[in-house]
Amino acid sequence: MREFAFIDWLRRRTPADPRVLAGPGDDCAVLAASEQPWLVTTDMLLEGSHFQLAEAGGYRVGRKAMAVNLSDIAAMAGIPFAAVVSVGLPRGSDNLAQELHRGLSEMADEFGAAIVGGDTNSWDNGLAISVTLLGHPSPRGAVLRAGAQPGDWLMVTGPLGGSIVGRHFDFMPRVSEALELQRTVRLHAMIDVSDGLAQDAHHLCRESGCGAVLFADAIPIHPDVRRLTDGKTPLQHALGDGEDFELAFAVSPEDGIRLLATQPITGITLHRVGEFLNDGYFLEENGQRQPLTPHGYQHEF
């Protein structure tokens, strides 16, 4: 499919959103002004590094390329709006562009984002796909990584570990859950778990200028972990695997207690997995605190 034909095809599929004043086919897309600030995020997926194309297929790669960006918008409690996609296609890959686009647009449609532009190229290397997603904070504002306070609870939206079994392709970004959470409590800080809880909780500490302790016994382990037989413990998987795309967030103990007691978010169970401290970074296991390194998957317990 030539670039030109691809743009035609893309244009026919672009959802009619009155805020999209000009979509694919011009030098730039034109988006209407908004009274809200804008969120911008970009993520690139690379063949051989993030996925094996023969295994995953173009549809799942396209789906994931959009979903990881949606997850970044979720991590700010944002509302997705519009995306552009650039692709480097391995030469001779006939239906790959269509398969990618099917995955991209299915996921974008699901979350109300319009694909408003793109750049399609061929080359003699593996598949490279980059999505930039724009969105808006909810009226309550964007939730940053900075803002966790010592004494705050660290909570997560679901079980962790073993996403490599397949969940890292098929996860649903926690966009609506984040918005529901933000309507329910005051979110002090939030991040999506992409690098692994050990690393992502450390990002929250770093940006918030505080420390934390994670409670080994309280970290929910995903059943997928049981399907891995690489000698790591379930806890190591939960802390280090990454690509869970659950949300990790900081709330006051009062809000945390309320969330645990009422479990108000549709379809998920919230867990308290740690507490923020003045400084230091620890794992508490059997009543003992030991230093934790942020690079969960490099760490041997």
Add this chain to the structure above:
Amino acid sequence: MREFAFIDWLRRRTPADPRVLAGPGDDCAVLAASEQPWLVTTDMLLEGSHFQLAEAGGYRVGRKAMAVNLSDIAAMAGIPFAAVVSVGLPRGSDNLAQELHRGLSEMADEFGAAIVGGDTNSWDNGLAISVTLLGHPSPRGAVLRAGAQPGDWLMVTGPLGGSIVGRHFDFMPRVSEALELQRTVRLHAMIDVSDGLAQDAHHLCRESGCGAVLFADAIPIHPDVRRLTDGKTPLQHALGDGEDFELAFAVSPEDGIRLLATQPITGITLHRVGEFLNDGYFLEENGQRQPLTPHGYQHEF
């Protein structure tokens, strides 16, 4: 340089723009609301396809990756604002990230765009770099590809052809020239010459629903063409080479006459290279019109 260190480094270099509420280092960048609409464009450069890394070096590749996006903003008579960059680095390329960033940020700074986020990855393939650039239309509005009228003049901002000699890396995007033009005349339609004049003028026709004739004798040939010895004529180079990144635009004959007579744009000479028609697509040479194909570089005269 690890991703984390790269983000720190990027953050230290991000220009302080009060409209950037949160820059690199969070899940998304946060940009202030604006009363103007938004322009969004994305372009990807791929090693071996768009450049040879060993020849060009990271600095020039980074510079071009930003410049081609700036040129798309120029083609709408837009004002650049903020960019995000995603990169797939060949594993083991030590200073490449810094060299790329030097080129990216130099070009962004030159045109007042802040680099507000990015995604840096390594893989076992060639360099892939994708930039998404956001901007705003000037108060006079965005100039689309659609809008040329039969009878309009087709004009260009400078000489064409032979950019492969080096100009395709070192060109300056026509951002200020476009804005100056828009203050001077009513621009009916505009595009930047990236695919070659034959193809890009055809894009204008296609989007405007009209035809055009290009005047062979009037097309300004860049002196770089003389340095090419591949047997093509200078005109073939000017029509087909592409990556000139000059602007091609449609104006009324009255405005065109005025532009030719006064040459009001600082530092460049405007040329009339064709005229829009009701339909058909032609090259006029020695008083004869012959059909022209949009794919200039595939066409043999």
